[in-house]
Each structure stands twice: as C-alpha cells, then as structure tokens.
Amino acid sequence: MEAGQGKSLATLVANIEKLEITGSSDVTIQSLILDSRKVTTGSLFIALRGTQTDGHQFIATAVKAGATAILCEELPDQISSDVTYVKAADSAQVMGLIASTFYGNSSEKLTLVGVTGTNGKTSVATFLFQLFRNLGYRCGLLSTVQNQVEDEVIPSTHTTPDAIALNHLLATMLEKGCSHVFMEVSSHAVAQHRISGLHFAGGIFTNITHDHLDFHKTFDNYIKAKKGFFDQLPKSAFALVNVDDRRGSVMVQNTNARVETYSLQTLATYKGKMISDTLAGMHMEINMREVWFRVIGRFNAYNLLAVYGAAVLLGEDPEVVLTELSILKSPPGRFEQFHSADHIVGIVDYAHTPDALENVLQTITELRNGNEKVITVVGCGGNRDAEKRPKMAAIACKFSNRVILTSDNPRFEDPNDILAQMQKGVPPLDYKKTSVIEDRKEAIFTAYSEAGPGDIILIAGKGHENYQDIKGVKHHFDDKEILIEAFGNYPKS
Ligand SMILES: CC(=O)N[C@H]1[C@@H](OP(=O)(O)OP(=O)(O)OC[C@H]2O[C@@H](n3ccc(=O)[nH]c3=O)[C@H](O)[C@@H]2O)O[C@H](CO)[C@@H](O)[C@@H]1O[C@H](C)C(=O)N[C@@H](C)C(=O)N[C@H](CCC(=O)O)C(=O)O
Ligand SMILES: Nc1ncnc2c1ncn2[C@@H]1O[C@H](COP(=O)(O)OP(=O)(O)OP(=O)(O)O)[C@@H](O)[C@H]1O
Ligand SMILES: N[C@H](CCC[C@H](N)C(=O)O)C(=O)O
Ligand SMILES: [Mg+2]
Known part of the structure; x- marks a missing residue:
C-alpha cells in the first residue's frame, strides 16, 4: 500500500473500534483535511473541537467543497446521501490512527x-x-x-x-x-x-x-x-x-x-x-x-x-x-555565543520559561571569572501563559547586574501590558538596575552601548526565531542579526 495515495475508507478504519458509519465505506479517500477551507473532491474532512471554534460547524461547507467523507463526534442535522459520515467518540484520536494508515504506517x-x-x-x-x-x-x-x-x-x-x-x-x-x-x-x-x-x-x-x-x-x-x-x-x-x-x-x-x-x-x-x-x-x-x-x-x-x-x-x-x-554544536539560538571587537560576549538563547531562564543565567553566573557585568535583555510572548511574566523578570533581576525588559512576540496583546505584568516581578531593590525598552532592537543596542570589555549580554526568549509576531503578522526580526549589527557600532561613539 503506497503512502499518501488514495485509499478506501474501509481500509482506513479497518482496525478502529467503536465507530458508527453512516453511508458506504467503499469510497476512495484522496486526502485528509482538517480545515474546511482546504477541502477538495475526495477529501475526508475531520471535524475537530478546537480552542477557538468547533470544526463541526464547517461540515456543510466541507460537503459543498466536495468532501467524500466526514469524521466527526456528532452527526450534523442534515445528512447528505452521497457522503459517508464516520462518528467517533474522539475525532482527534481517530484522526491519528487514520493518518498513520493513510501514510503507510x-x-x-x-x-x-x-x-x-x-x-x-x-x-x-x-x-x-x-x-x-x-x-x-x-x-x-x-x-x-x-x-x-x-x-x-x-x-x-x-x-x-x-x-x-x-x-x-x-x-x-x-x-x-x-x-x-x-x-x-x-x-x-x-x-x-x-x-x-x-x-x-x-x-x-x-x-x-x-x-x-x-x-x-x-x-x-x-x-x-x-x-x-x-x-x-x-x-x-x-x-x-x-x-x-x-x-x-x-x-x-x-x-x-x-x-x-x-x-x-x-x-x-x-x-x-x-x-x-x-x-x-x-x-x-x-x-x-x-x-x-x-x-x-x-x-x-x-x-x-x-x-x-x-x-x-x-x-x-x-x-x-x-x-x-564531543564534537557536537548547540542547535541555532541555544546558548549561541557572539564576540565583539571590544571583547563583549553576546549570548542568544531561546529561554522562554522561568526554568530555562534560571538555568541559562545560572550557567552564566558559574562561567563568570570575576567582576564582569551580566546584562539581560528579555521579554515574554503574548497570548501565552501570563503567570510566567513576573517570574521571568524576577529571575532576570536575581542573576543580572542590569536588566532590560523588552517585547518578545506580542501576538494579539499590547506589548506594554505584557511589560507591565513583567515589571510586577521586579523587586523594589532592583528597580534602579531595570529598565523597560519596548522596541527590541533598541533594547539590544542599549545593552551593547552599556557593556564594557568582558561583560556578558544575554538576549533571551527568541533564540532561532527570525520574526516578531505582531497582531498575526510576522515581521522579520532576528536577535542574532541585531546583535551583530550592534557589535558593528564599535568603536562606540
Ligand atoms: C492551541 C493549539 O494547539 N491550537 C492548534 C489547534 O488550533 P485550534 O484548536 O485553535 O483550532 P480552531 O481555530 O479552534 O479550529 C478548530 C477546527 O476547526 C477548523 N476550521 C476552522 C475554521 C474554518 O473556517 N474551517 C475549519 O475547518 C480548524 O482547522 C480546526 O481543525 O489546531 C490547529 C490545527 O492543528 C493548530 O494549528 C493550532 O496551533 C496553533 C497555531 C498554536 O499556536 N499552537 C501552539 C500553542 C502549539 O501547538 N504549541 C505546541 C507546543 C509548543 C511548546 O512546547 O513550546 C506545538 O507543538 O507547537
Ligand atoms: N535540559 C534542559 N533543562 C533546562 N533548560 C534547558 C535544557 N535544555 C535547554 N534549556 C534551556 O531552554 C531553552 C529551550 O531549549 P530547547 O529549545 O531545547 O527546549 P524545547 O523543550 O524544545 O522548547 P519548546 O517547548 O519551545 O519546543 C534553551 O535555550 C535553554 O535556555
Ligand atoms: N513554543 C513556544 C515558544 C515560545 C517562544 C517565545 N518567543 C514566545 O513567543 O512566547 C510557544 O509557542 O509557546
Ligand atoms: Mg522545541
């Protein structure tokens, strides 16, 4: 059986228990589709209950677009006689089994x-x-x-x-x-x-x-x-x-x-x-x-x-x-080091959880020889776990001489709201060493302008990412590129 080629519905559901099938299983499925907007003739449309909406609402649209069969948890009120409906207790789970068979196990x-x-x-x-x-x-x-x-x-x-x-x-x-x-x-x-x-x-x-x-x-x-x-x-x-x-x-x-x-x-x-x-x-x-x-x-x-x-x-x-x-190198954006002409070390790291940030800063602390400054530039993503925001700011303060709170991927949130939540984690004694620069590029440039020979700048949260997600649009942004650009400002004016 070739992977990804048209297969009969009967074959796809053969070993799956407790399915209720309305219509013929003797039909050929050409593709498995999750999004009604991508359905074409011969598709099996899988209706999933999502976090934003319920795929069951789009069954009729999928049928209109040519779906041969529907996998769902609840049958729609209107059944089309030339479509096969497969009813399962959990569409997502059954979809995994079907996808595995469709693509040749x-x-x-x-x-x-x-x-x-x-x-x-x-x-x-x-x-x-x-x-x-x-x-x-x-x-x-x-x-x-x-x-x-x-x-x-x-x-x-x-x-x-x-x-x-x-x-x-x-x-x-x-x-x-x-x-x-x-x-x-x-x-x-x-x-x-x-x-x-x-x-x-x-x-x-x-x-x-x-x-x-x-x-x-x-x-x-x-x-x-x-x-x-x-x-x-x-x-x-x-x-x-x-x-x-x-x-x-x-x-x-x-x-x-x-x-x-x-x-x-x-x-x-x-x-x-x-x-x-x-x-x-x-x-x-x-x-x-x-x-x-x-x-x-x-x-x-x-x-x-x-x-x-x-x-x-x-x-x-x-x-x-x-x-x-012994010869392996870290993946992109995982503790990636850059060195400036004036001997400043920049580290770009994907730490975007309190634990990761603490581990990375702990490692930097252990690597310090003496009185080098640690300058941390960090933000938190929007539309994600908000509890980690004050925690990450507190950790940055605990292990750094200087903290610049900045924007990560705000997504659909106002970056200033995220930053205000991060600031709640800054202990009063650390207010002086902490500032907020919403513009991430400016934050990185500021970190470099304040650093001296031997100092370590940690830019945390985005690692390999080459974009900033603002209101659903991904704008090109790469911490590494910006850091190298900042390092290019040597000698500092
Ligand atoms: C929270 C989450 O996991 N969301 C995933 C989920 O979307 P959802 O539940 O919000 O979907 P929905 O918008 O409510 O729609 C429900 C269903 O209706 C369908 N639909 C919707 C509209 C329409 O017109 N027609 C239609 O058929 C959708 O295709 C979907 O099947 O199912 C979609 C299809 O598989 C995923 O793309 C989507 O990932 C979003 C983009 C996402 O950001 N996910 C992140 C949180 C994620 O999964 N992260 C993890 C972990 C990262 C980590 O550990 O750090 C990951 O594995 O990447
Ligand atoms: N074993 C580990 N324990 C704790 N922190 C780690 C560990 N490995 C990496 N980190 C830190 O976590 C960051 C993310 O690492 P990595 O990308 O490997 O994790 P991940 O689990 O794939 O993250 P994601 O959930 O975003 O996929 C690293 O940049 C580093 O700061
Ligand atoms: N896989 C993680 C990555 C987070 C990376 C961070 N830069 C952010 O945008 O919050 C998530 O989607 O939650
Ligand atoms: Mg990962």
Whole structure:
C-alpha cells in the first residue's frame, strides 16, 4: 500500500473500534483535511473541537467543497446521501490512527524516538539527529526550529505538527531512505492526540516546570499530558527519564516500556558528573569515562546524558558515541555565543520559561571569572501563559547586574501590558538596575552601548526565531542579526 495515495475508507478504519458509519465505506479517500477551507473532491474532512471554534460547524461547507467523507463526534442535522459520515467518540484520536494508515504506517518501519519535557526537547532531538547522521545513518528531524530530512530543510510551523502533517513527513522520510527519526513531542501534541497511532522505539523525558498553563489550566493536567506519551509507548520501546526531576518517576508509573534513567545527582543507568564548565567547553564524566564537550552549561550536561543514554539503548557503541558527541554544536539560538571587537560576549538563547531562564543565567553566573557585568535583555510572548511574566523578570533581576525588559512576540496583546505584568516581578531593590525598552532592537543596542570589555549580554526568549509576531503578522526580526549589527557600532561613539 503506497503512502499518501488514495485509499478506501474501509481500509482506513479497518482496525478502529467503536465507530458508527453512516453511508458506504467503499469510497476512495484522496486526502485528509482538517480545515474546511482546504477541502477538495475526495477529501475526508475531520471535524475537530478546537480552542477557538468547533470544526463541526464547517461540515456543510466541507460537503459543498466536495468532501467524500466526514469524521466527526456528532452527526450534523442534515445528512447528505452521497457522503459517508464516520462518528467517533474522539475525532482527534481517530484522526491519528487514520493518518498513520493513510501514510503507510511509516513509524513502524522507522526507528522513531520522541523527546518530551518543558525544556531541552529541541536540543536533545537535534543532538540525536546530528549524532546518528555522524554515525552513518540517514535521519529525519521534527523540531521547533525546523524539520529536516537529511540535508533538506522543511520549515516547521509547530514543535510537533498535527497528525496529518506529521505522518506525511514520516512517510517522506521513509521514502527518502531514512532509518532513524528524532522528534519533539509537545504537551499540546499529546493532549490533542497528534501522536496517536505512532509506533515509537523510545521516549525521553527531560524535565517539567512551569509553562503552557494557558492551555492545560493546571500543572497537574500538564504533567498528565506529558505522562500520556509514556503511557502509550509499547513494550518494545525504552522510556529514558531524568530522575533528578522529581516528576521523572511519575512519567513512567504506567508505562509498558522498559524504564531506564539518567542523572547528574544519583544512581542511574546513565550517570554523569560535571567536572568543569567554561565558555570554551565542558568537561564531564559519563559512566566513568571522561569527555570534553563543545556545548556548555549544566542544562546541556543533562541533554548530553539523555542523548548518550538513548544512543546506547538504540544499540550504539558507548565509546564511539562519546567521541562523536564531543564534537557536537548547540542547535541555532541555544546558548549561541557572539564576540565583539571590544571583547563583549553576546549570548542568544531561546529561554522562554522561568526554568530555562534560571538555568541559562545560572550557567552564566558559574562561567563568570570575576567582576564582569551580566546584562539581560528579555521579554515574554503574548497570548501565552501570563503567570510566567513576573517570574521571568524576577529571575532576570536575581542573576543580572542590569536588566532590560523588552517585547518578545506580542501576538494579539499590547506589548506594554505584557511589560507591565513583567515589571510586577521586579523587586523594589532592583528597580534602579531595570529598565523597560519596548522596541527590541533598541533594547539590544542599549545593552551593547552599556557593556564594557568582558561583560556578558544575554538576549533571551527568541533564540532561532527570525520574526516578531505582531497582531498575526510576522515581521522579520532576528536577535542574532541585531546583535551583530550592534557589535558593528564599535568603536562606540
Ligand atoms: C492551541 C493549539 O494547539 N491550537 C492548534 C489547534 O488550533 P485550534 O484548536 O485553535 O483550532 P480552531 O481555530 O479552534 O479550529 C478548530 C477546527 O476547526 C477548523 N476550521 C476552522 C475554521 C474554518 O473556517 N474551517 C475549519 O475547518 C480548524 O482547522 C480546526 O481543525 O489546531 C490547529 C490545527 O492543528 C493548530 O494549528 C493550532 O496551533 C496553533 C497555531 C498554536 O499556536 N499552537 C501552539 C500553542 C502549539 O501547538 N504549541 C505546541 C507546543 C509548543 C511548546 O512546547 O513550546 C506545538 O507543538 O507547537
Ligand atoms: N535540559 C534542559 N533543562 C533546562 N533548560 C534547558 C535544557 N535544555 C535547554 N534549556 C534551556 O531552554 C531553552 C529551550 O531549549 P530547547 O529549545 O531545547 O527546549 P524545547 O523543550 O524544545 O522548547 P519548546 O517547548 O519551545 O519546543 C534553551 O535555550 C535553554 O535556555
Ligand atoms: N513554543 C513556544 C515558544 C515560545 C517562544 C517565545 N518567543 C514566545 O513567543 O512566547 C510557544 O509557542 O509557546
Ligand atoms: Mg522545541
């Protein structure tokens, strides 16, 4: 059965239980479509209950546009006699199963490893992708920064794509000869069943801290979403968890997978120890072997341990893995360093959660030799978890000599409202060292103008992003470009 080619509805729903089918299953489905505006003749339109609207409202539009079949949770009042209706308790979950079959169950033919956790998913998935390519495998990557099939870059719209795009990408990867695929599994993806129907060879848990409560509402729901990934792993898979995170053991409470652990603090299958950390590199001990890495920071020590563990669990030789890991570089916008002519260090980092910001600033604090100043430029995104705003400002103040609060992606919010919420987290004693410069470019330029030789400027929150999302329009904006432009202002007038 060829992936992505027209298939009979009967085949697509063959192994799915508890469906009520109205009309004939003996029809050919040419495409799976989530958005009524994209329906064409032969489509199966999937009606999902979303966060903004209910896809069920668009069933009639989809039928008018030529849909052959509809997957829904509730039948519309008006049934069309030449359309087949498939009624399921949960359209999103069934969509995953159907998408998997439509695209040839590619995940079963690939070695697919998923990474979940609040921070470190992109880093771990990208390191695994780079490592396995260096080991000689053809690989695919699904990440926040970009999707990749070997050297070919496919822009990503989400951390984890929807089930249709996801299964389509996996089929492309298989077609192009990939044997291994490394992907991020976001909590949204688990909650919305974007990964339902996928066959994983392994799952990795990095950590869980405050984020996305706008979507999950409670921390408990957020934990449950992440745990849902491990609950659905098969017996043949491994579940590799960071046991230094106290939720690590919760994640694997009900998993059928083989549980393995990694840690910098306690006994674990993969045990690491930091020996030293400098701007030039990190020295670690991993399972009694000493290694130097190019990437730095305690958070990366965790990421490298996870990658090492996963590679060994996938059958790779530990010595070879460590040698290959030692030369890896951080993914774009993850602790990326820039050096000015007047010896100022600029670090562009995607820290957009309180925990990530604290880790990055903690790492910078540990890297300081003496009296260098740390200047932090940071903002928070609009239409996202508002609770993290004052927390991130407080963390920036705690670890920096100077803080410039600025705009991130305001989306549909007023950036000044976001900044006012951030300011609530600034302790009164830190008012003097904190200022608000809404214009992000001006904020970065100001940071450089105030810095002296040896000082470190951290620009946090946007990392690899090359846009600023203002009222739904993405304007070109790249922290790295602006930093380099600012560094070009040397000598300072
Ligand atoms: C909150 C969230 O996850 N939203 C995702 C969700 O959209 P939604 O639930 O808001 O959809 P909706 O607008 O209510 O519409 C409901 C349904 O009606 C359909 N519709 C709508 C209008 C119409 O005319 N016709 C029609 O058929 C829509 O196609 C949809 O299927 O389903 C859409 C289709 O799959 C996603 O594109 C969309 O991602 C939005 C853009 C998004 O920003 N998501 C972020 C929050 C996200 O998913 N982030 C995670 C995690 C990031 C991290 O960990 O840091 C990620 O994996 O990227
Ligand atoms: N293991 C880790 N623990 C804590 N913080 C980390 C870890 N790895 C990276 N970070 C910090 O978090 C930021 C985001 O890292 P990364 O992009 O790898 O995470 P992510 O989980 O993919 O994020 P997203 O949810 O946006 O996809 C980094 O720029 C760094 O500041
Ligand atoms: N995947 C995260 C990225 C946040 C990045 C930050 N720059 C922001 O815009 O809030 C999200 O969509 O919540
Ligand atoms: Mg990511």
